Amino acid sequence: MSAHLGRRLRKGATSGAVMAAAVAALAASQAPEMIPSPADNAGGDRAIGAGDTAPPSGDGSATGDSPYYTVLPPLNTPNKPGTSTNLPVITGPAEAGIPASVLSAYKRAEQSIRSTDPGCNLPWQLLAGIGKVESGQARGGKVDANGTTLSPILGPVLNGVGFADISDTDRGAYDGDSTHDRAVGPMQFIPSTWATWGQDANSDGKRDPNNIYDAAQAAGLYLCANDRNLALKADLDRAILSYNRSREYLNTVTSWFEYYKRGTHQVPDGTGVFPVDRSDDRGRGDRPTPPFSPFPTSPDPKPSDTGAPKPKPTRPGEPSEVTPPPTKPTTPTKPPVTPPSKPPTVPPAVRVDRLTTVSTGQLTATTESVFAKAPTVAALDASGAPVAGVSVRFEITGTTDARFAGGATSVTVTSGSAGIAAAPSLRAGEKTGAFTVRAVVVGNSAKAAEFTATVTERQADALVRVAGDPLSATTGTAFTQPVQVKATVKGALAPGVLVEVKVVASAADTEASTEGPYFKNAAGDTVRTLVLKTDANGLISLPELLAGDKAGEYALILTARGGVSTEIKLTVTAPAATPTPTPTPTSDPSPSGTGSPEASPSPSA
Template sequence: MAAHIRRRLRKGATTTAVAAAAVAALAASQAPAAPLAEGSTGGDQQTAGGESGGPEDGAATGNSPYYTDLPPLVTPNRPGSSSNLPAATGSAEAGIPASVLAAYKQAERTVATTDPACRLPWQLLAAIGKVESGQARGGQVDANGTTPTPILGPALNGQGFALIKDTDGGAYDGDAVHDRAVGPMQFIPSTWATWGQDANGDGRKDPNNIYDAALAAGRYLCAGGRNLAVAADLDRAVLSYNQSTEYLRTVRSWFAYYQRGTHEVPDGSGVLPTAPSTPSPSPGPRPGGTTSPTPGGTTSPQPSPSPSKPGATKPGPGPSKPGDGTTGPTPTPPPRPTPPPKPSPPPAETFGSLENAGTGPLTATAGGTFDQRVSVRARNALGAPMAKVPVTFTVTGTTGTLFEGGKKTVTVVSNADGTATAPTLKAGEKTGEFTVTATAGTTRPRTLTYAASVTARQADKIVRTDDKALVAAPGEKFADAVTAKATHKGAAAAGVAVTATMVKDGPGLIGNDKGPYFKDADGKPLRTLDLTTDADGLLQLPEIFADENPGTYKLRLTTEGGGSVVIELTVQAPEETAPEETETPEA
């Protein structure tokens, strides 16, 4: 960590003239960006906690140190200006590691869904990630977006930094005495406890995971109803992260730079921050004037730029004559402008692997809709999420299950985070097992196969639709039909299998071999029958007949899904009525 701390500027140090020159040059050379809000001044001024607009007292990072590298200048230096401005060269600085870039863009999409009024741009997250950790140390993350070792700031012990005593027992930062900023976005543990997110769906809120940290940073910046399209709100959001106007200017510079264009680079190959860009001033020529050694051991000072316009300065007197014992200033012609380098095209990605992206159990009842959708993630040969990969999903089996739209095969292109999700599955009417296969790649195809099943329609309850007594004489037919209704979670259960059985008392109500019965196609007694409810969940049983054995009997109806009802049937002879006595007339 010490190597990284040496490359970071201690918060609260006075900005040197070199840094001021760098900011001025940047402001003059870069494409225009949203101006700093009124009241945001130059220098490394520390703002009051209440003025930062932060969601809570203090700052997300505890005002920890940060990298002060500035983006490349896109126009040449003016004549006579310092050639030691703190800027990297080439288009490599515009490259953002694949997983890190995917995390920023995913956070932007998520926040746009939950807080559209914030208008969070992913480039702002990229700017903060650059300043806080050099894009997770150049994209050193694993396949899940987690750094191999924690990225930790110095102990916030009040010696040059804020004093923040331990709040997490060392759980995140390994320090049980003082808190430290943690992870690619440098959250202090107390802030993470409030704003931590689980963006990659692994069930953990991990500040060392770039997906979790990027979403947390996005939500933190949007707090308090901010609209980041408004310059003042954006400034307040950045200052809530680190209460330093120099920090604000550095983040603003990278934000503007990334808005003009970026490209994706493989994880682990991002540009790392260089040495601190604000060295301490030393006695000698003022900034802008340089000295260079000459063969005689003497030095010839180079002229500093004058207040006039570039090119308006007249050359001074020529060099002194040999032997006069003097040395004089030698005018330096203005350097020719050098066009900015053209960005090199990003290296072509190679498809590497296909993995499950959180697909749950694939089960549905016949004719129903599957709650889960098959989702996979494509990765390149380096293990980073890969966008624009065609993934073909195919249903195989005899259940009649199809994708939404009636198709057995569909092709979906992976999005920015590498995920491709198949359309919703519609279960067929036949129960049983089937599979869904996801395939990607042409030269070396990768395949994932998911097991799925269609189960019988369910009813958790069945009841009679009336309460009429069911009575018949021996050898006769029951006059009233038996009707019932099946439901599942209170809704009518259509197409549910129902078994009707004549039973008698005993363990489990065993089947009866006498008493009421149904008739089969040949008219023979039948005491068990398989039936199905209609579209409204209703069921009407066929005619029931009584044999010659009087008594009280039971009919049980059971459904797929656990519904059950027992209905009483009575077989009894009709009551005999005495003949009426008639009077015989007397003779």
């Protein structure tokens, strides 16, 4: 720490006053967060309590305790947003600049993990602090348009010489070394850790530790392991130490974390400040001192007369001064050794490498019926082994009224011991057509599978009228005979089948008649075409049918979905004519004897 402070003061201090201000600023801004170096690890580059007789093991850390950049942030920390400054600086110190793609990857990882594990409270500035000390923000942002480093970033060979001894675990797939492992990529994962935590955050179909998006997402998940809450200082420290078990590493990352929290700005890719001074490059001149000395060394003692006690001559009869025999040497105390840290618990969602659809055949159903098969997936890790305990969310998308039980459009189920997760029953609605059911791993949305489901109309292959009298009525009246029609399919009742009912002038007509019998709709309008649906027994009952004003022969044509139809004849007659009544004849009145003389015959001459 003192060496870094001295370097900074030599570079930036031009007067005693400036030096005093720099020291005060360092004490004010960093001292509360710094952790003193432990007594048994003055170099700070070993696990506390590991003693001086053993190199680091690399167990339980993301990087295998690989070396890192030790440079600390400048004293002129960036201003917090909204504060003013008299300095003619718009973007802030160069060290506060983060390359565009790298900054985007950190922020995307924070957003993704906060949506799936809000209790972790992961800040992107922590990823930036780790990325700074691990690779100098991907060598100053030297990445391509997809966020992949222009050349692989590899740590030293972990062969036990000054570093952990980690034999090859990936057959050189990531680090190009088939004998020993090396930390890889901008976040410096060793291959065995990457095999567990690696992510495909940019959805290009591969998990690449040299891709900043993949690596930042994996680092965030790793830091959040074991239900850590990074808003708590103790959990934050544990998370950083799980990355590299060094107190100096913790202090360095924490310093950059606090520095970036005070303000950053974006710079073009490839123009970031590249740090110097790595933890494996300490020493003077061209002879660096290895950070992990296997054994403590000290100069071999050389015989010398200088200062050596000489026997005092004695006179005869006097006892000689004899050095007392050495006491029994005490057994040296073994240096305390920190037991290997418990590896972070890997959530099932992180272990999933892919979701595969389990063969279920086509997902089809007719309207208002239950799908015979359910969407089913298998959660598998990178080796193809099943992953149990994975939360899988099934979501219905597309234009449809199909629903899971209870009317839900999404449900979450947990995979069993065989890694299988099956959605609950899926029921079709009235809408026909195709839609999608998407299965996604909760907490690892890049792992998904899709199913296409289709809803078709219910159909019938037979349509007959239930026994009844012929249909006839006189004009101006209604048909009084009930009309019921039954639909069946393959001999079974066909409920929910749509049936079109049409009044036509003759069975040969395809268009509805413009006169004759008719129905009334809910608004009271005259209609000669209806669409009805069969009930649970496959039956439809016609509403009241009015005869109309014109006598003649008509027909009802009933056509079910599926094309089957039946004909019912309609007869409309005119009412019988009413006979005209014949009037009764009346006789002339007889002459009365009064008032009118009766003629008498004339006398003959």
